[in-house]
Amino acid sequence: MxxxxxxxxxxxxxxxxxxxxxxxxxxxxxxxxxxxxxxxxxxxxxxxxxxNLSAQNLRTQDSKLVFALVNSINSSFNTEILAKIDQKFDSRGYQLLTLTGKIPEVIRTNIFDGGIVLNYNLSFDDLEDLARHVHKKMVILSGSTPLKSASIVSMDNESGMTLILEELYKSPHKRICFICGPSESINNQERLAISEKIFKSLFQRDDFSIHVYNGFFNSDAAYEVALKLMKSDSYDAFVCFNDSMALGVYQAAAELGLKIGEDISVTGFDNIFFSRHLTPGLTTVAIDKDSWAEAVVETYLAFNDENHEPTITKIPASLKKRKSIQLRDNT
Amino acid sequence: MxxxxxxxxxxxxxxxxxxxxxxxxxxxxxxxxxxxxxxxxxxxxxxxxxxNLSAQNLRTQDSKLVFALVNSINSSFNTEILAKIDQKFDSRGYQLLTLTGKIPEVIRTNIFDGGIVLNYNLSFDDLEDLARHVHKKMVILSGSTPLKSASIVSMDNESGMTLILEELYKSPHKRICFICGPSESINNQERLAISEKIFKSLFQRDDFSIHVYNGFFNSDAAYEVALKLMKSDSYDAFVCFNDSMALGVYQAAAELGLKIGEDISVTGFDNIFFSRHLTPGLTTVAIDKDSWAEAVVETYLAFNDENHEPTITKIPASLKKRKSIQLRDNT
DNA sequence: TTGTGCCGACCAGGCCCCGCT
DNA sequence: AAGCGGGGCCTGGTCGGCACA
The missing domain is CATH 1.10.260.40 (lambda repressor-like DNA-binding domains)
Known part of the structure; x- marks a missing residue:
């Protein structure tokens, strides 16, 4: 052959x-x-x-290949931002290659100029380990804790979570539960921490932790959890730490004949594409993915300067109001 | 740096x-x-x-890297099958790298052992061109026309489309329109051709072409089209050539207060993950993605044999019955 | 002897310094 | 001065051979 x-x-x-x-x-x-x-x-x-690219890279000690390491390629959140980043790298003469797996061998070799990491399920320790191996340009798309040799461009979970809980506060629905993601996920950790803070201060309650359920960031698990909780009628508000899980909640509600935005309120996070296609539309936290992608690529290219030091950038979040929260007055 | x-x-x-x-x-x-x-x-x-992988590849003239070329990384259909293929390549010691773009320079260089092409919008000519450049292992995931130096493992659009139209035939809804994809897409071409054939024979009508509308395989465009058609009340059955477009139709129906599975019938194709989360569930064509992925990887590895000749494999389709078609009697 | 364990040297393809005409 | 070429070098794989028990 x-x-x-x-x-x-x-x-x-x-x-x-x-x-x-x-x-x-x-x-x-x-x-x-x-x-x-x-x-x-x-x-x-x-x-x-x-x-021959191998010969070229070998001789020039240079490459225009950038890896994108993701936990799963089958996730709307990942692919929506990835598509934009891909495009922006392309226009600057770099080729983005997406790959999965914990820490694939191939990124430790030097066919890549550097890479980005977009991974819900990579712990801080994993990231440190990765940064040790890839001693090149690296941008992480989650977290807030500085790394020795990688820049961070992540979304502002704090303001996002605040926005959505303040909105939910306007609802008569006050029996809130939180459907969260896997504990290793940095985004999950951040969303959980800030949720607890707001829950205590805004809702003036001290029993946060007993209202947290793990939905593993996926719709099927969230569906199971939501179904059980709805049957026992313990809650009338479901705060999902991402939109996928909100989808599972929608499905459970439909099955039990509960009307979202009336009988119960549901909120999401990420504003992935189908959240506006749901009925009713899902109120969720949006982040301007175009700005995010732009910032990621700029941050990456900043490593080209001599003596560049890693940076941390937070991309602001906004509230996408739709109809999944019942409001007291119809404002 | x-x-x-x-x-x-x-x-x-x-x-x-x-x-x-x-x-x-x-x-x-x-x-x-x-x-x-x-x-x-x-x-x-x-x-x-x-x-150093470049040095290694240069010396051994060998590589364990496989590219996956897709038209868009932001498509559930693409990523669902990609995730499985990735996994299967991994277990055989190959690393899958996903990339987009018409024909990226990088695949013409020889850092890859070969690749697969999963692309709705690549014409036959584009594929021939690609095959000329990549003179290595190559597997295409759509089409039926033999290529000189690439194998094909594609889904059986013919049986899939037949299944769904025969199911729809059981419905009282007979004012059918077809929401199709971009004309360059091979899958679209195949689905269109077989639809016409069945429409003529099963429904005994000769005016197929005037009931075809382009939804470009995406939900937004399909939503626009469906909204217009529903307002004029010309149709009561919407055959969508993929599930994304069915999503747009669902949204249009919700907006106009039309009940799917009662007032109108809607069908999809591909059985992507959210089609079972919709209310009502979307009746669509499913293909066993695990078998498909397995066949793709096996077909790819078959090139390792000396004098291997390209093959064509069709993966069978099945009907996923849910509630989006109104049936005469409730069977 | 007949291995066993190790090494020098060349090779893969392409870039580019430096020198030649 | 303008156009062209020889050859070293980037890194790692591998073959023939050599020393030593």
Missing amino acids: SKKSVTIKEIADIAGVSVATVSYVLNGKKKISEKTRTKVLAIVQQLNYTP | SKKSVTIKEIADIAGVSVATVSYVLNGKKKISEKTRTKVLAIVQQLNYTP
Whole structure:
């Protein structure tokens, strides 16, 4: 299999010039006469020659490949932001390669210029470990704790969670429960911490922890949990730490004939695409994904400066009001 | 930036052995005494050495990297199957790297062992062009027309479309329209062709083409189209060529107070995750994604045999009955 | 002797310094 | 001065060979 690919040497031989000349023609770093230039290019074209990237990277110690490490490629939240980042890297001459797995071998080798990590389920320790291995440009898309050699561009969970709980406070529904994500997730940890703070101060209650249920950030688990809780009629407000889980809550409500926005209130986080397609629309926390993606790419490229030090950037969140919260007056 | 990484030569120097010895220790192709082995490994461990993949690939002319080219990473259909393929490649020692773009430069270079193409919007000509460039293992996940140097493992659109239209035939709703995808998409072409055939034979009508509307495979466009059509009350059955578009139809129906499964019928294709979370559940065409992924990986690995010839495999489709079609009697 | 254990040296493809005409 | 080429080098794999028991 895999026919041998044509090399620069073959091009040189056929064109009757040296390898050096072909190389110069291809990357235009030196003046070459128009005559040889066209001759070489014609042969390159004809033989469909492409430089061997391994050889190129090896020699130049440089690469325009950027990895994106994600916990799962099958997640709307991940792919929505990934699509934008991909696009922005592309316009700057970098190619984004998405890969999954805890810490794949391949990122420890040096075919990549650097990478970004978009991963709900990577603990701080995992990140430190990763940063030790990838001694290059690295941007993490979650968390707030500075890392030795990676920048952070993450969403502002604190303001986001505050916005949504303040909105929910306007509802007559006050028997709140929290459907949260996996404990390893940094975003989950942050959302949990700030929720507790607000719950205590705004709702003036001290029994936060007993109203927290794990939905593992996925709709099926959240569905199971919600179904049980609804049957026992313990709660009339469901604060989901992401939109996927809100979807599971919607499904449970539909099954039991509960009207969302009337009988119960439901909130999400992330504003992924289907949250506006639900009936009623899901009130959730949005973050401008375009700005986020832009910040990620800029932060990444900032490593190109000599002596650049890692930075931490927080992307502001806003409230996306729809109809899943019942409000006292219809404001 | 990017501290210089440690090389095999440094390891050799520190261990007081030759590079050859270190190399043999690392890939165990030759007997090395236990004593030197442990000594070398200790230093490798300590300096956190990882072989330079570019150098390795260059020398061995071999790679365990597989690309997955997709039109968009932000599509549930793509990511659901991708996640499974990723996993199966992983268990066979290959690393899957997902990338987007028409024909990215990087796949023409030889850092990849080969790749798969999962792309609704790549025409046959694009595929031929791609196959010319990637003269290696290649598996395409759509289409039926044999390619010179790539295998095909695609879903059986014909049987899928037949199943769903036969089911719809049991409904009293007979004013059918078809919401289809972009014309370049091979899957769209196949679904369109077979729909026309069945429409003519089963429903015995000859005016197929005037009931076809383009929804571009995305929910927003489908929503716009559906809203207009519903307002004019021209149709009571909406056959969507994928589930995303069915989502748009659901939204339009909700807005106009139309009950799906009662006032109108809606069908999908692909059975992506949220189709079972909708209310009512979406009746759609399912394909066993696990079998599909398995077939893709097996087909890919078959290229390892000498003189392997490209193959074409069709993955069977089945009907996922839910409640979005109104049936005459409640069977 | 006949291995066993190790090493020197070359090779893979392409970039680019430096020197030649 | 303008155009071109020789050859070292980036890193790691591997073959033939050599020393030593």
